[in-house]
Amino acid sequence: MSDSSTRPSSLINTVYGAFVRHLGGWISIADLIVLMAELDVDGPAVRSAISRLKKRGILEPERQGATGYRLSPAVHAIFDEGDRRIFGSLEPANLSDGWVMAVFSVPESERAHRYQLRTRLTWLGFGNTAAGVWLAPGRLLEDARNTLERLGLSDYVHLFTADYAAFSDLRTAVSSWWDFPAIEAQYEAFTGTYAPIAARLAEQSAIDPTEAFRAYVPMLTQWRRLPYLDPGLPAELLPGDWNAVEARRVFQQLHELLAEPSLRHVRKVTGSEAP
Structure with missing residues (x-):
């Protein structure tokens, strides 16, 4: 399981986000092991992944007649934000909606924050237009604001809303601010894996729930990275x-x-x- 989208911890995150969160937020370790076995992840790998997620503050141990784990309250907002990005509008942004611009300057003595800012802005879908200047479709303003505040990075950043006025051809400029080939490679890998599965399942009159689970969790785990890497730029x-x-x-x-x-x-x- 070398692909990050199929690591046990990634699959467990998906199970919590897509299902457990809507069933009270807690699951016994025994039931989680049963579910993960259907995704070809064995018990020791589940326990190891749970340990890592616990250390990262994502899960908290809780006993409800049986040993289990609950989502930490600290990550509820992160999962809610993920829902908006993953299941929200799949349509490209409108050019008329404008842009959100992030400008930051971090002292050399705090360069770790500079790296964290670059990494997080990239993950949010921002493109790098110049040193310390990042751009994204305007509809990402609230996600950017909430994320930077949550990570304690807001003191280093100014957020602006903007329109492009001159002087370059915007379509040409945008292609240098975002790595289109890398994004397209991710989409190609997703479609190549799951288009045949979609075609096969669409022909079935009914889908077995176990089969559905085995297909859905890896699919959603691979997909949920893409709405972050791709900011949904205007189609034109x-x-x-x-x-x-x-x-x-x-x-x-x-x-x-x-x-x-x-x-x-x-x-x-x-x-x-x-x-």
């Missing part, structure tokens, strides 16, 4: 053959097919079946 600024369109279609199709039966499966395993 993108390459004509931008492959995000097909990847989004595949994701939406699989989400609609698999999310509900996957949840039914988790309810059954955890004994929290709906009345």
Whole structure:
């Protein structure tokens, strides 16, 4: 499991975010091991991943008749933000909505914060236009504000809303501010893996909940990185053959097919079946 999207900790994050969070936020370690076994992750790997997530402050131990783990209250806002990015509008931004610009200057004595800012702005979907100047579609303003405040980085950054006025061709400039080939490679990998699965499942009259779970969790784990790497730039600024369109279609199709039966499966395993 060398791909970060299939690491046990990544899959467990998805299980908590997509299911456990909506079933009270707690799951026994025994039930989690059962679910992860269906994703080809064995018990020792689950326990090791849980230990790492606990050290990172994502999970907290809690006993409810059995040993288990609950999502830390500190990460609820992060998961809510993830929902907005992952399941929100899959359409490109409108050029008329303008831009959010982040400008920062960090003293050399605090250069670790400079690296953290660059990393976090990249993860939020910002493109680097010049030293200390980063740009993203205007609809990412609140996500940027909330994230920078949560990480204690807001003292180093000024956020502006902006419109592009002159002097370059914006479409050409944008292609140098974002790494389009790298983003397209991620979309190509996603579509190549999951388009055949979507086509096969669409032909089935009913989808077995266990099969749905086995397909949905790895798919969602791979997908959830993409809305962060791709800021959803306006369509008129993108390459004509931008492959995000097909990847989004595949994701939406699989989400609609698999999310509900996957949840039914988790309810059954955890004994929290709906009345």
